Amino acid sequence: MSSEQEPVSIETRGVSKTYGERAAVNHMSLQVKKGEFVSLLGPSGCGKTTLLRMLGGLEQPDQGSILLGGRDVTGIPAYGRNSNMIFQQLALFPHMDVFNNIAYGLKVKKLPKADIRRQVHEMLELVQLGDYGRRAVSQLSGGQAQRVAIARALINRxxxxxLDEPLSALDMQLRLDMQRELKRIQREFGGTFIFVTHDQNEAMNMSDRIGVMRAGKLLQYATPDEIYERPADSFVAKFIGDTNLLATTVLGQEANGIQVECFGYSLLVKTSEGTPVALVGARHSLSIRNEYIRLGEDANPCLNKLDGRVMEAVYGGANIxxxxxxxKGFLVQASVLHQRGASRYSPGEPIRIGFDPEDALLLSEPLLHDRVQEEGI
Incomplete structure (x- = not known):
């Protein structure tokens, strides 16, 4: 079955939510297909948690509609929807053991005890806590508590x-472990997960699709590789991964690309699907990922070359x-694979940098990196 034919789990149609004069979510339309793991990504205050709360029925939109499993649930509160939510604070019941925390939703439904035991044990196995049923909540590690919260949320299918940033309180290694666990659980459970985060690496590691948000709007909604390789604008390019944004002016269109001027250099950018129509004299941002820039002798075969001076070299293990x-005043970042014994470039050293036409992306709008920096990215 192609992705176009897969049923939609949840959908928003022109949803807006305003607090005072500020639009937290501004006319947003979004479709999440059944069985997808989708991340909502953006800086603090972009509206991603407000959108999540509207999807879960904890907030109601001022405009637009929300459909869950094809049914219009706009105006229906959380308890009337077949969805569940995990918050940053897990809110496990401290007076109950693991088994009873997970079983709580089934007990509210007054299911037979045998059914409750069976389903709770299935959930314990799913989250790999099979022997922890009688463990007190206070005896759990952070990762174990996360798994209990997930099992409790999934027990009602x-x-x-x-999920509203549920991993943000964990230390780095445990957070990485839980990212893998959460994706495994989602895959084995077979359900639809929508995950809010401001961590780009977290979104890239876990998601089938990512929605990048800014100021209440959805800037781009696509797979991780599409967003990384073909960002919709300079904000998305800077927010996802490490990239350099150069201010350019179009010199002309050629058969094999677009010729642009940048800091007095003539550069060629290969055109591809989505490349903006290039009018002579038009100003555009040019995005070049840090890892695509080559230095020194490695830059010589590149079609595009610029001269510079090393200001800083930071060792990062696998990369420098x-x-x-x-x-004057403009800096470029380059991430170079570190090879043992290879010479390094030192601060103050003149250097040539290069990149190939297919390694740069011409964006539709003029350079916005000053505004991006103001927003703390």
Missing amino acids: PEVLL RYTIQIA
């Missing part, structure tokens, strides 16, 4: 599980991150 000044 929701159409959609909504160089900061290079290519124009």
Whole structure:
């Protein structure tokens, strides 16, 4: 079955939510297909948690509609929807053991005890806590508590599980472990997960699709590789991964690409699907990922070359991150694979940088990196 034919789990149609004069979510339309793991990504205050709360029925939109499993649930509160939500604070019941925390939803439904035992044990196995049923909540580690919260949320078989930054309080290694666990659980459970985060790596590691939000709007909704390789604008390019944004002016269109001027250099950018129509004299942002920039002798075969000076070299294990000044006050970042015994470039050293036409992306709008920096990215 193709992705176009897969049923939609949850959908928003022109949804808006305003607090005072501020639009937290601004006319947003979004479709999440059944069985997808989708992340909502963006800086603090972009509206991603407000959107999640509307999807779960904890907030109601001022405009637009929400459909869950094809049914219009706009105006229906959380308890009337077949969805569940996990918050940053897990809110496990401290006076109950693991088994009874997970069983709580089934007991409210007054299911037979045998059915409750069976379903709770299935959930314990799913989250790999099979022997922890009688463990007190206070005896759990952070990762174990996360798994109990997930099991409790899934026990009623929701159409959609909504997760509001549930891993943010964990240390780095445990957070990475839980990312893998959460994706495994989602895959084995077979449900739809919508995950809110401001961590780009978390979204890239876990998601089938990512929605990048800013100021209440959905800027791009696509797979991780599409967002990384073909960002919709300079904000998305800067927010997802490490990239350099250069201000360019179009010189002309050629058979094999677009010729642009940047800091006095003529550069060629290969055109592809989605490349904006290039009018001579038009100004555009040019995005070049840090890892696509080559230095020194490695830059010589590249079609596009610029000269600069090394300002900083930071060792990062597998990579060395160089900061290079290519124009007065303008810095470029390059991430170079570190090879044992290879020479490094030192601060103050003149250097040539290069990149190929297919390694740069011409964005539709003029350079917005100053505004991006103001927003704390």
